[in-house]
Amino acid sequence: MRATTIHAPGDIRFEDVPDPRIEQPTDAIVKVVAGCICGSDLWPYRGENDVTAGSTIGHECVGVVEEVGSDVSTTKVGDFVIVPFCHCDNTCAHCRAGMQSACVNLGVTQSGQGEYARVTQADGSLVATDGMPDESLIPSLLALTDVMATGWHAAVAAGVRPGHTVVVVGDGAVGLSGVLAAAQMGAERVIAMSRHEPRQEIARAFGATHVVAERGKEGEARIADLTDGVGADAVLECVGTDGAMKTAFTVARPGSTVGFVGVPHGVELPVRRMFQKNVGLAGGMAPVRRYLPDLLDRVLSGAIDPGKVFDLTLPMAESAEGYKAMDERRAIKVLLHP
Numbered sequence: 001m002r003a004t005t006i007h008a009p010g011d012i013r014f015e016d017v018p019d020p021r022i023e024q025p026t027d028a029i030v031k032v033v034a035g036c037i038c039g040s041d042l043w044p045y046r047g048e049n050d051v052t053a054g055s056t057i058g059h060e061c062v063g064v065v066e067e068v069g070s071d072v073s074t075t076k077v078g079d080f081v082i083v084p085f086c087h088c089d090n091t092c093a094h095c096r097a098g099m100q101s102a103c104v105n106l107g108v109t110q111s112g113q114g115e116y117a118r119v120t121q122a123d124g125s126l127v128a129t130d131g132m133p134d135e136s137l138i139p140s141l142l143a144l145t146d147v148m149a150t151g152w153h154a155a156v157a158a159g160v161r162p163g164h165t166v167v168v169v170g171d172g173a174v175g176l177s178g179v180l181a182a183a184q185m186g187a188e189r190v191i192a193m194s195r196h197e198p199r200q201e202i203a204r205a206f207g208a209t210h211v212v213a214e215r216g217k218e219g220e221a222r223i224a225d226l227t228d229g230v231g232a233d234a235v236l237e238c239v240g241t242d243g244a245m246k247t248a249f250t251v252a253r254p255g256s257t258v259g260f261v262g263v264p265h266g267v268e269l270p271v272r273r274m275f276q277k278n279v280g281l282a283g284g285m286a287p288v289r290r291y292l293p294d295l296l297d298r299v300l301s302g303a304i305d306p307g308k309v310f311d312l313t314l315p316m317a318e319s320a321e322g323y324k325a326m327d328e329r330r331a332i333k334v335l336l337h338p
Contacts, residue, residue: 003114058113139307151177183207
């Protein structure tokens with residue numbers, strides 16, 4: 001098959017690689033209808049993560065089941081499926097506790113930016129739609145494989161409640177999804193920290209009541225003004241850098257929780273402030289399968305349209321341009337068609 005590969009920082013190619021195959025009886029092979037580039041894919045692209053030259057990249061996709069292993073019983077060939085980026089059996093003790101991203105049989109999509117992808121726990125992971133969805137729904141269904149569920153997880157971890165004032169740190173696809181999640185959960189005020197006008201527009205469309213363009217101390221002071229010096233009832237940290245985490249804890253009111261879903265890079269927690277102000281930290285890798293049924297219902301009912309985070313669509317053969325566009329912040333999130 002043809003798939004996107006990474007060879008070194010900044011070196012993205014679309015080339016021939018071995019087809020994925022059934023390796024375990026719980027596997028399925030999915031023919032990709034749409035994949036996309038994630039903000040976390042930019043870490044190796046920028047040289048922040050180690051790169052194995054020639055490895056496939058991409059962990060988000062939706063598609064049609066092509067083949068299943070002998071133990072797969074509920075997933076059928078021909079099903080159109082949403083593929084959570086983290087695969088789970090959905091039956092182990094951790095899955096039953098709602099932590100499918102820590103499943104004892106955890107797997108991760110490896111070639112979501114290719115023509116086919118292997119899912120290691122098909123029955124536990126895949127969620128099928130009722131037939132082939134309308135083309136217009138594909139972006140929103142694709143968003144459920146990671147970013148929408150991850151933004152939702154940040155809001156759940158932060159304990160967002162009706163009437164809350166929520167601050168979202170980060171205006172990438174996950175941060176924007178966090179804005180949408182907080183609004184859906186009934187937050188009275190949702191403050192999006194964003195200095196990019198196209199992202200601000202999506203944040204407002206998703207339910208942001210205020211936008212703070214300043215960063216660092218200036219941004220923190222703006223939020224203090226907006227909250228009469230009290231701070232936020234819940235904070236969603238959707239970046240993963242030390243600066244973003246420091247801002248999150250600075251704007252959090254005493255007794256609140258920071259929900260963090262940005263993959264941490266160089267983060268040092270302000271433990272003394274956490275202790276003195278009783279500010280908690282919760283979150284991590286999103287248990288996508290836990291949230292999928294509810295989020296799918298919201299998409300199909302029209303309650304949410306998370307596919308708005310895709311502002312550039314390219315053929316998969318041009319994935320290198322998609323990476324460049326996201327790296328240069330010319331695109332929020334890039335959808336790729338095989």
